[in-house]
Amino acid sequence: MxxxxxxxxxxxxxxxxxxxxxxxxxxxxxxxxxxxxxxxxxxxxxxxxxxxxxxxxxxxxxxxxxxxxxxxxxxxxxxxxxxxxxxxxxxxxxxxxxxxxxxxxxxxxxxxxxxxxxxxxxxxxxxxxxxxxxxxxxxxxxxxxxxxxxxxxxxxxxxxxxxxxxxxxxxxxxxxxxxxxxxVPPWDYRPLLRVERSANRLLNAQGWQDRRVVLYAGNIGEAHSFEEALGAARLLAADPASRWMFAFVVRGAQRDALEAAAADLPNVVVLDYLPPEQTADLLWSADVHLITMRPGWEGIVVPSKLYGVLMTDAPVLFIGPPEADTAREIRRLGRGTVLPADAPAEDVREAIEWLGATEASSGQRPDRTAPETIAAFVTA
Incomplete structure (x- = not known):
């Protein structure tokens, strides 16, 4: 009826x-x-x-x-x-x-x-x-x-x-x-066609074709940390053989603090959001996707950014409470690794390098039945 x-x-x-x-x-x-x-x-x-x-x-x-x-x-x-x-x-x-x-x-x-x-x-x-x-x-x-x-x-x-x-x-x-x-976890069903590296507009515009990219894309609000990533960036910046760089494409309450903390790091770039038509270029530019959460926020927020990045082949590094729903989902799907909040910089660096060597597209993709599940639930 x-x-x-x-x-x-x-x-x-x-x-x-x-x-x-x-x-x-x-x-x-x-x-x-x-x-x-x-x-x-x-x-x-x-x-x-x-x-x-x-x-x-x-x-x-x-x-x-x-x-x-x-x-x-x-x-x-x-x-x-x-x-x-x-x-x-x-x-x-x-x-x-x-x-x-x-x-x-x-x-x-x-x-x-x-x-x-x-x-x-x-x-x-x-x-x-x-x-x-x-x-x-x-x-x-x-x-x-x-x-x-x-x-x-x-x-x-x-x-x-x-x-x-x-x-x-x-x-x-x-x-x-x-x-x-x-x-029902969040989802992101926007079309996200594969963008080959050589044709990636973001990589080409920023001159990143020869770099390996750790990408944090989305809100950088009070629930999210960046200190652990910057600690790893500092270690990698001291290694002349490292090609790793950290791109934060963000808005939010902590953007100014992030920019100030990263001001002396040559391998960290903070950018504003890109136009919607460049979303695929943005997400496919990553070699490793980064998501973070401060302690005490687990169950209060569930970052939706995970579900867009899962449509790419790059693995995910989550730094935050291991019992958070985001951490559970990454483990369930086998799409990356989880480190605790305040993880030492050396642990973050090792995780990035290990994930960077992980075979592309390993692990599962989330199913695409979430809207149907909610629609059925509220009309049962």
Whole structure:
């Protein structure tokens, strides 16, 4: 039977924002299954709002949010979503976590015969505590956690990004009241055609054809470290025979700190994001892909960058908590190696050189059924 399904997130569609991209994939699967899909999103963050990137898979309702800043768009969207969701026509509603605490919109709903789902991304207020903005024993944190505790009682199901994130949620006293949950890692199904090294526009533009590249591509926020990689870069820079270089193609809260720390390293380059049409060149430029996570962030964030790099042949080096969902996925697929956070520079250097000698495309690729899994879960 066809259901009326409402999807709620600040982003929808487009190639650059993982939550918007994945939500569009799920919307497509729901429409293909015969359901009536509406999306509530921000006019400032909707990929089709300016006509440059139409997303013709659902009816899209937009709300106004500021285009600049972080807190302003979060608060504006959360308040408008909480007011509008109860009065929109839907049988099943899926809430994501952009903005943070969007789950609390569930508190004002009278569900009647409607079913409500939460698709987690970053966990809040846990992220605020790991960031150091709140103390876990402080009043603000405890109040936000209690809002989550109350909202979980309202849910019919939860989609988490992995086992470690599920374990985080299991700490809430009302987690057991959730009828069902499913673990679905992030994904990236953008077309990523192989780019041969000789034709790679990034390698050619930067003069890197004779170099071996450790690539960190994506957000470099508070959850991510770079010190371990720079330690290895310093050792390799002292070796005149080394061809290794480290490319950070990044934006985020720690970019300035990264640039300052790497200023004296000749084998480290920090670049801004490339245009979307050069994504394949970027990811295929790597001999080793680098992903990092600071201790305490496991289960709170699950970096989506892993799933784009897995579409290439290069192995992955993850530096971070060994129990993090990213570390578990790399081990499960046999696509690289995991080092603990604060690993010594010599260990990182050895791991890079070992991975650089690893046979290309060894290990498994992730399956491509994630959107279907979520669509089936929220319509079961």
């Amino acid at each position: 066809a259901e009326r399904i409402l999807l709620v997130n600040r982003f929808f569609g487009g190639a650059q924002t993982p939550t918007g991209r994945m939500l569009e994939d799920v919307a497509r699967r729901l429409v293909e299954a015969g359901h009536h899909v509406e999306v509530l999103t921000s006019a400032a963050a909707y990929a089709g709002a300016d006509g440059a990137a139409e997303v013709p898979v659902a009816r899209v309702r937009t709300v106004w949010t500021p285009k600049q800043g972080r807190l302003g768009p979060w608060v504006a969207f959360l308040m408008q979503a909480a007011l509008r969701i109860p009065f929109l026509p839907w049988d099943r509603c899926v809430l994501l976590t952009d903005p943070p605490m969007l789950l609390t919109a569930a508190l004002g709903m009278r569900k009647r015969n409607r079913r409500l789902y939460w698709w987690t991304m970053d966990l809040y207020p846990e992220a605020l505590a790991s960031h150091g903005m709140l103390k876990e024993d402080g009043l603000a944190y405890r109040m936000l956690a209690r809002l989550n505790t109350a909202a979980l009682r309202r849910l019919d199901g939860v989609v988490t990004l992995g086992a470690c994130q599920t374990e985080r949620l299991d700490a809430y006293p009302t987690w057991s009241a959730v009828e069902a949950h499913v673990e």
